[in-house]
Amino acid sequence: MDKKINFTILLNKNSTVPIYIQLYEYIREQIVNNNFKASNKLPSIREAASILKISKTTIENAYNQLIVEGYIENISKKGYFINDIGNFNYSKDFNSFKSISSSNYNELVYDNNGIDDTSFNAELWKKLYNRVLTDKLTNIYTNGSPQGEYDLRYEISEFVNNIRGGRTTPEQVIIGAGIQYLLGILAGMIKHNYNSVSIESPGYKKAEYIFEDYMFKINHIPVNSDSFNIDCLKTLNSNLLYVSPSHQYPIGNVMPINKRLELLKWASNVNGLIIEDDYDGIIRYDGMPIPCLQGLDNNDCVIYLGSFSKTLLPSLRISYMIIPKKLIKSYENIKYKYTQSTSKIDQIVLSLFIKEGHITKHLRKIRRIYKKKNTALTSYFNDKYNNTVKIINSDSGFHIVVEVITCKKYQDILETCKKNNILVEIVDVFPNKMLLSINYSGIKIEQITSFVDKLMQSIS
Secondary structure, eight states: OOOBOOOOOOOOTTSSSOHHHHHHHHHHHHHHTTSSOTTOBOOOHHHHHHHHTSOHHHHHHHHHHHHHHTSEEEETTTEEEEOOOOOOOOSSOOOOOOOOOOOOOSSOOSOSSOOOTTSSOHHHHHHHHHHHHHOTTSOOSSOOOTTOOHHHHHHHHHHHHHHSOOOOOGGGEEEESSHHHHHHHHHHHHTTTOOEEEEEESOOHHHHHHHHHTTOEEEEEEBOSSSBOHHHHHTSSOOEEEEOOSSOTTTOOOOOHHHHHHHHHHHHHTTOEEEEEOTTTTOBSSSOOOOOGGGGOSSSOEEEEEESTTTTOGGGOOEEEEOOGGGHHHHHHHGGGSOOOSOHHHHHHHHHHHHTTHHHHHHHHHHHHHHHHHHHHHHHHHHHSTTTEEEEEOSBSSEEEEEEOOSSOHHHHHHHHHHTTOOOEEEOOSTTOOEEEEEOTTSOGGGHHHHHHHHHHHHO
16 A cells, blocks of 8 residues: 555646646546556655646645545655555546636525526527527528537537547437436336336435336435445446436536446446436536546446436526437337427527637626525535534535534425425435535525525524
């Protein structure tokens, strides 16, 4: 364990890629290529800063990202060590993932579908919309493709590849109005080869409802304080899995790299499919977004789900599904059974929004806005209610999970919150713990304190 690693990286301080990302990618690649062995010790933050002639903060940011993804661990009073991620044969060089820097109501309402009204540039959207309406080259006078407009499918594939670390082509992208609509297409396409699906518990109930409608047997896989229980999955006679590895809903866990690789190995061994719901995966407040599972897949077994509802505009209703290449033929056989559920004009406008770089600026903006609200919310809980509330997870996404000390039962809390127009969701998973998921996306920052006070009155 005490064998120390020496860094041989040449950092490019003139590059547009931040220094900490260059270091993070270097260490990650060395681990994946087995140049840095399990249990090898990394230089301390002070030593690394001295060797590389960069700040300790830069080293710390790189190490923290590696810790979050499970490549390394920090052992108290001993240092930073390489984790055992198993055998990993990655068929191409890792992408240089882009770093994304990061309510609309007068009265608090019981609604979890809103966004901050300051986050969306309506004027820009209006200009793009008018361009589409007046451009004779954009044929808006015909029905759209059932799979989605090619221009948008191309931009989405580029977006997922460059921003989420994916590996996809426009031919694999299917566009639809919401995740449930796309899951309905998928369930109908694969139901003859798969009769059961394993789903995280707690997890995304609306996905579960779709599979129930298609008569799939539902297996619940417990999610603990660490992450997804893969051992439980292996005991089941099932080869279809629905999972959210980058930001587990609703608890918010990040699945470490060794478990991601173990999942991919499981899918390969059982000839299975993994449905990756990238819920809030792109919104992280510290470090980079966690690369998607689909980008690690060498065996064509991951179906990727993404949406612009939270990151852009809920009323836009544009989501997308990326299917493995081996399912393209199956989809071609059934796609004309379905009409496109998303506006052709909206698709063309969104393709321009992505193509012209507005999406990257927008993501930086919303990350700034929601990080500020996240900090205000957690700080107020810690300052005023630290004796009755413990923050469980708050480093990404649009909600936080808290543990509360109260004599009330779950149902009583829900009923009181609903009467008081407070948005909460019960996370009933751990014995003897009262966990609540609190969505703050639609709450204006000046309403944070009154919102928390009103919530605590409902709980106490």
